[in-house]
Amino acid sequence: MISNIELANLIFPDVKETVEDLEKRYPLRNLKEGAEVTRFAPSPTGFLHTGSLFTSLICHKVAKQTGGVFYVRLEDTDTKREIEGSGEQLLSQLKIFGITPDEGYLGDSEKGNYGPYVQSKRADIYKVVIKYLLEIGRAYPCFCSSDDLAKIREKQEKAKILPGYYGQFAKCRFLNNDERKAKIEAGEPFVIRFKSSGNHIRKIKVHDLVHGDFEIAQNDQDIVIYKSDGLPTYHFAHVCDDHFMRTTTVIRGEEWIPSLPIHVELFETLGWKAPNYAHLPVIMKLDEQGHKRKLSKRLDSEAAVSYFLEDGYPPESLIMYLLTIANSNFEEWILANKFSNMYDFTFSFEKMSLEGALFDMGKVNFFAREIFAKYTKEEIYEKAKAYSEKYNKELLEVINRDPKYFMEIMNIERERENPRKDFEKFSSLISSIGFFYDDYYEASIKEGLSFNEKFDKEIIKQVLNKLKGLDLSLEEQEWFNQMKTFAEEEGFAPNGKIFKANPEAYKGTVGDVAEMLRIVLTGKKNSPNLYYVMKVLGKDTCLSRIDNMINKLL
RNA sequence: GGUCCUAUGGAGAAGCGGCUUAACUCAUUGCCCUCUCAAGGCAACAUUCACGGGUUCGAAUCCCGUUAGGAUCACCA
Numbered sequence A: 001m002i003s004n005i006e007l008a009n010l011i012f013p014d015v016k017e018t019v020e021d022l023e024k025r026y027p028l029r030n031l032k033e034g035a036e037v038t039r040f041a042p043s044p045t046g047f048l049h050t051g052s053l054f055t056s057l058i059c060h061k062v063a064k065q066t067g068g069v070f071y072v073r074l075e076d077t078d079t080k081r082e083i084e085g086s087g088e089q090l091l092s093q094l095k096i097f098g099i100t101p102d103e104g105y106l107g108d109s110e111k112g113n114y115g116p117y118v119q120s121k122r123a124d125i126y127k128v129v130i131k132y133l134l135e136i137g138r139a140y141p142c143f144c145s146s147d148d149l150a151k152i153r154e155k156q157e158k159a160k161i162l163p164g165y166y167g168q169f170a171k172c173r174f175l176n177n178d179e180r181k182a183k184i185e186a187g188e189p190f191v192i193r194f195k196s197s198g199n200h201i202r203k204i205k206v207h208d209l210v211h212g213d214f215e216i217a218q219n220d221q222d223i224v225i226y227k228s229d230g231l232p233t234y235h236f237a238h239v240c241d242d243h244f245m246r247t248t249t250v251i252r253g254e255e256w257i258p259s260l261p262i263h264v265e266l267f268e269t270l271g272w273k274a275p276n277y278a279h280l281p282v283i284m285k286l287d288e289q290g291h292k293r294k295l296s297k298r299l300d301s302e303a304a305v306s307y308f309l310e311d312g313y314p315p316e317s318l319i320m321y322l323l324t325i326a327n328s329n330f331e332e333w334i335l336a337n338k339f340s341n342m343y344d345f346t347f348s349f350e351k352m353s354l355e356g357a358l359f360d361m362g363k364v365n366f367f368a369r370e371i372f373a374k375y376t377k378e379e380i381y382e383k384a385k386a387y388s389e390k391y392n393k394e395l396l397e398v399i400n401r402d403p404k405y406f407m408e409i410m411n412i413e414r415e416r417e418n419p420r421k422d423f424e425k426f427s428s429l430i431s432s433i434g435f436f437y438d439d440y441y442e443a444s445i446k447e448g449l450s451f452n453e454k455f456d457k458e459i460i461k462q463v464l465n466k467l468k469g470l471d472l473s474l475e476e477q478e479w480f481n482q483m484k485t486f487a488e489e490e491g492f493a494p495n496g497k498i499f500k501a502n503p504e505a506y507k508g509t510v511g512d513v514a515e516m517l518r519i520v521l522t523g524k525k526n527s528p529n530l531y532y533v534m535k536v537l538g539k540d541t542c543l544s545r546i547d548n549m550i551n552k553l554l
Numbered sequence B: 001g002g003u004c005c006u007a008u009g010g011a012g013a014a015g016c017g018g019c020u021u022a023a024c025u026c027a028u029u030g031c032c033c034u035c036u037c038a039a040g041g042c043a044a045c046a047u048u049c050a051c052g053g054g055u056u057c058g059a060a061u062c063c064c065g066u067u068a069g070g071a072u073c074a075c076c077a
Helices: A004-011 A019-025 A050-066 A086-096 A119-135 A146-158 A177-185 A234-244 A254-270 A305-310 A315-326 A330-336 A361-374 A377-391 A393-401 A403-410 A426-436 A438-446 A457-467 A476-489 A496-501 A510-522 A530-537 A539-553
Strands: A037-040 A069-072 A103-105 A139-142 A191-194 A203-208 A212-217 A224-226 A249-253 A276-280 A284-286 A292-294
Touching: A004 A119, A004 A177, A019 A119, A019 A234, A037 A050, A037 A249, A050 A069, A050 A086, A050 A249, A050 A276, A050 A305, A050 A315, A086 A305, A119 A139, A119 A191, A119 A224, A119 A234, A119 A254, A139 A177, A139 A224, A191 A254, A203 A254, A203 A276, A212 A254, A224 A234, A234 A254, A249 A254, A254 A276, A305 A315, A315 A330, A315 A361, A377 A393, A377 A403, A377 A426, A393 A403, A393 A426, A403 A426, A403 A530, A426 A438, A457 A476, A457 A510, A457 A539, A476 A510, A476 A530, A510 A530, A510 A539, A530 A539
Parallel strands: A037 A069, A069 A103, A249 A276
Antiparallel strands: A139 A191, A191 A224, A203 A212, A284 A292
């Protein structure tokens, strides 16, 4: 009968390298004590998921704050699910959120000495390790078809025992090497399975940076490590790559905890030191029935990072939100820092919640308003332009009419200690500032005006005529005093208290007068401070809008 | 179903055996300020920490059980 080594040579005749060669090719990293090597390992199967952004944010932070290395590895071993171009897309979106790798796959290129960083280009590396496993008898070719597998599963389900390919059910385990050779030479398709020595009755102790210590059943599944397409499965690629790329801390989603025993056994069998693990809680969402479920790209728009970009949210708002779910002390910290320098926050696994948070759009909006309020008018302009060029042609056209005018609009009540906080995303900009532009203004007044019904047209006309005399060269407070005076002269109380004390004596209050003016100038009942609105609109525009309205009311 | 993880208001959470009449933030509601809105200021919002039992002088905090929710059981990652 042929030996394991002969079998290994039969399967991988071209593999000449050894595991030792690989160890030499990828030496231990020369980093200072405590420096962590982390990695973000997405699959190129679509746009960046909010949960992936969360994971990558934490990987990035941990590496940065320990003076380590953060790299990106593309896990493209599932060729069927791969979407062309999504790897590049992923990287460019990460960049928008300030997450830039020190090393690894960069979208259009690669950087670093531990590559290749794309798994499909690492096939030769996996083969070396798999060949070694074959040689030591810890891996074997499996010729079972999916039909065979289904039959085994069916049997197990009937007998109510643990399903899977393990122990006595692992048929191909019991083939001898000559039989294996014969099948291979006959051209039978096969995969390679890892030969587990575990038993699911026994438990192993594992340590997790966020969950602490816990026990979990040993792996006893003879998992596939080498698929018939010549590529490894996730489990095997993870172990090889994180070993040879010298990752110190694997940070990934909680859904990986159940497969941890597989990884632990693989590391042990290969005689490699396993990295530290941090399994992050998954971001959740409440469904219609009130059940929690994983935020899903298919069902939830906020699961795709692109949603926030397309809607014109400041990228920082999502990052801030993600940091609040990452570390419970972040909110107090960022408040104390007046919403600045969030990248200086020190993250710690200890302060991480164990439960998956429900995604809270309201909180993202809150952060977005705070961030918008901090921008200068120039920043607003730059960002609005960049956003609209990419996602919103209508807004772009409006901004380009007169960038200075746009900045003046956006600057209303901005340069002060408590600036306005009424913007959260660029996509809704036109609906709030459109009235500053004649075409949008006219379109909105065409839809009707909402003057208070208790005033008849004559009164409104009279008041408007009077208000034409308002002097915008006055200071804000004096200007408003002038409006009060005008209001009084037209029979309106200068404030609510005086009106309430003697309602019969007045037609209304100065508030009513201001409302008339506001509706005429903006077409809306709500707007920023009228004094500033008028200053930005300019005297001529204000007068013509008032005159037009008076004519309309005739 | 097996295994694992988790459990404090509408949401994120602090809390680590007495300083807790449960911090803080968002949301909501009310009041104040005010030309409206946004902001800002001030309040209100869990008599109770999923439930049941224990340990203890004392439990949201420790132990046991139950329940509920989530994850996972592929030649997908």
